[in-house]
Amino acid sequence: MDIKEAVSISFKALGKKEAHVNDIAEHIVQHIAEFQGASVEDMKKKVNSFLAANVKSKTPVYAKVINPKTKRSRKGLYKIKPEPKGTQVIRTEPDRKKKPNPGGDKQVQLPLVFSNTSCDKIFCGKGGEFAVVSELLFRGYNASIMSADEGVDITASKGDKFFFIQVKTSFFKENKLSVFIKPNNFINSSTANIFYVIVFRYSCDGHMTNRFLILQNGDINRMQHGGYISTSDAGMTIKVKQDNRGLFIYNRDKQEDATYYLDNFDLIR
Structure with a gap:
């Protein structure tokens, strides 16, 4: 960083x-x-x-x-x-359908620019889990991927504390992404330290790298009750968008600054 x-x-x-x-x-x-x-x-x-x-x-x-x-x-x-009026967010890949408009909208460089690249769902999801385990190991956590998927993808421990982590991997498209999380009996009934990590990849100096949004179960509950995350009987949808100001978790006309949660593994404690 x-x-x-x-x-x-x-x-x-x-x-x-x-x-x-x-x-x-x-x-x-x-x-x-x-x-x-x-x-x-x-x-x-x-x-x-x-x-x-x-x-x-x-x-x-x-x-x-x-x-x-x-x-x-x-x-x-x-x-x-x-943000100035008429500002256009710069995309990471050229929009070939849109004709250039010389002297038109002013363009502003994003503080965080993400790739629209995608990959096979199975490989992408497992790659995100290993990426999170790697980051945790570098930070002194004893972390491993669960053999069976029952809503918790990773278990980790540090000292005498244990953590349960669900990972969702996605990519930005038109400067937005969303992940869907199904209801889970263990998470809903547990008082343990539950975390959700959204992993996304972007291009930096020609190389792909990973970024992480770390959300605790309490953050999720607060955002659900506040209307920042949409919830139904089928599950919840977390939507993230970016502009020249940063990252935001949003739902309809509500949005919350998500920059604090970006790469903040110190929240897992």
Whole structure:
């Protein structure tokens, strides 16, 4: 993970319209595994340097916060730049059906760009499970894939705690994806640590890589009751979309920022 993604995750996790460089740096060092143990002061310099450069770039994601009284920018304080009207999201693959429109809609580079590639359902699903097991092993969990599929794909343990994980693997199409999860008696009746991991692949510098949305059973229940996840007798559907602001779990006119859950394996604890 680079500083760009770390800033994006921390900025959203803070849950504020505006965030100070100091707060972002402290959150990165405290909550993002790749940067834990780093110097807070060094991280402040990196965050400040990145944000200052981003604001001056051709396609800024962030903007300085202006004091309405003095009309000057507040030192170290930034906000996410509002999406301009007429913005068109850049797709990872060219839309051959759409003719170019010179001088038309302005294009903005996504902070996260995903591939529309697909694969055979059986191989894709099993590949996602092994990808999650691999990430857990690297993080010190004793993880393994269940021999029989009864709603739980992976069991993992760390210290004296045990975790049960269901994995769904998907790909973005038109900047959206959805996964369907059937009802499961074990999950519905269990008070154990249940997690859902949505795995998706995307192209980075010509190489395919994996990303993960980690949702705890409590997060799922809250989103269901809040109307962010659609539920029926047949099961539940989790929909995810992306734009130049980041990732969102959505259902009809409701949406919730999902950036906090992206690659956040620290939630499994």
